[in-house]
Amino acid sequence: MKAQREMMNRRPGVLPDFTRPGTYTGCWKLELGTKKLSICPRTRRMLGLRKNQEMDLSGFLKLLEPEQVNHLIREFTCACATNSKFEVRVKVNTPGGKVKWLRLSGVQFYRGWDIAEQMAGVVEDTTQLMNEECLSLAVVNHELRSPLTVVKLNIQLLIRMLSGGRDQHTVRVLQTVDLHINCMTSVIEEYLTSPVSELHQSASNRTVFCMEDLISVMISEMKLLHPGYRFVRQNEAKVQVRADKYKIIQVLVNYLNNAVNFSSPASRITISSNTTNTCVEVAVQDQGIGIPAGQEMQLFQKFYQVESRSVRKKNSKGLGLYLVKKIITDHDGTVRAEKGRSGGSVFYFSLPIYRADAQGDSGKVTTRTI
Structure with a gap:
């Protein structure tokens, strides 16, 4: 049985277990007409499904948070409309209570000349990579924010010192610098913080x-x-x-x-x-x-x-x-x-x-x- 599975994995078009370090890979397919979702046994294990437990498209979306469902639908719709690659990263709450980060990617397949009949692709369990990434980003975030905070405090001090004088041009320049420091801080928060809090942070800003x-x-x-x-x-x-x-x-x-x-x-x-x-x-x-x-x-x-x-x-x-x-x-x-x-x-x-x-x-x- 084990030898059969290894031979299946070596077939052309079947992806190996690891496409990148730290990720476990499975496959999925969605019929665009009927919205029927099919997943391979590896993907079922990622989602923590029981042996005979069924998983359709609506059931999979229920494992995601509402904000991520909207994001996934937008990316999928855009990929279909522009005939481009579909790629999205989502946080999944498995039926067993575990939290996993999955990276979904896929392309459309055509049997005729005009209409795509299905989209198929790969799902990768990137939970381990995400945990390592979060730790690294926390360190970089701290090292970048500390000097920016000092610069911002000095800029604000200069604005208060000069605001009552005649040199209002310098005040406006300092205010512009302060605006861009805030912009840099926002960029750091966007790209150097844990993706776990990314959706909440985006709304709160x-x-x-x-x-x-x-x-x-x-x-x-x-x-x-x-x-x-x-x-x-x-x-x-x-x-x-x-x-x-x-x-x-x-x-x-x-x-x-x-x-x-x-x-x-x-x-x-x-x-x-x-x-x-x-x-x-x-x-x-x-x-x-x-x-x-x-x-x-x-x-x-x-x-x-x-x-x-x-x-x-x-x-x-x-x-x-x-x-x-x-x-x-x-x-x-x-x-x-x-x-x-x-x-x-x-x-x-x-x-x-x-x-x-x-x-x-x-x-x-x-x-x-x-």
């Missing part, structure tokens, strides 16, 4: 702020950093959003830096806003190299790079737009890109508009001004 004020601050900074480019503001929208302000700064910085990096000096970079009844959409348009046809949504895939010599010269890692998409989708927004009508490219992101009368937590939200 959200505040209400004016989108137009944040855009104005970012444009002012970009004009100082890149005086050779023309930054133009159009269609200002004085609306409030409820979001993690420092993550939205990351999104704007990424879009604006890309517009600068892939445009020639003296180019015009236009930042515009449009609102509907429910959301505000921000667009950053450049006069750069543009987007190849058919690659508009692929740009937001992890590690994706356009096959272009000018892109390779920028030493891009293909992570910036992937992180933009992750941040915005976590805020129930959308991202998209298109080729500009007069050349260049346009990158969009949208966020839900915050209205206090329509929110049940208006008294619990902290309002900040830029």
Whole structure:
């Protein structure tokens, strides 16, 4: 029996036990039409299922927390719509009461020419790796936060000392530095904290702020950093959003830096806003190299790079737009890109508009001004 199992594992297309150190691997398959979920015996052992216990799609989703169910559905829907690789990491509460971290990945399979019939892939038990990662991140987090705290305290001291004087320009510069220290602290908390608390932390960092004020601050900074480019503001929208302000700064910085990096000096970079009844959409348009046809949504895939010599010269890692998409989708927004009508490219992101009368937590939200 053991020899038969070893021969099965060596068949073409069947993955070995370990695809990376510290992970145990199984397989899964989902019929896209009927939503029928099939899992291999290894995956059943990961989930702690009994010998004859059935597991369908709804049963698997019940093992996840509600926030992770929403995240999984968003990633799956996007992968199906863009015909890209599906990849997500989730925390599973097994029927036996154990907590495990699983990494799910898969691709669509076609039997005809047009319609995908199923998605199949791999599930990896990364619990051990996650525990080791959490310990390492805790050490790095402490070492980075300590000097940032000292810098922030000194900046705030200087702001208090100069706030009553005439040199208000220096005060504004110090306030901008303080804003970016807060942004760096937020990035550290996002990427150097335990994933166990990631969802709770993401929600707790959200505040209400004016989108137009944040855009104005970012444009002012970009004009100082890149005086050779023309930054133009159009269609200002004085609306409030409820979001993690420092993550939205990351999104704007990424879009604006890309517009600068892939445009020639003296180019015009236009930042515009449009609102509907429910959301505000921000667009950053450049006069750069543009987007190849058919690659508009692929740009937001992890590690994706356009096959272009000018892109390779920028030493891009293909992570910036992937992180933009992750941040915005976590805020129930959308991202998209298109080729500009007069050349260049346009990158969009949208966020839900915050209205206090329509929110049940208006008294619990902290309002900040830029």
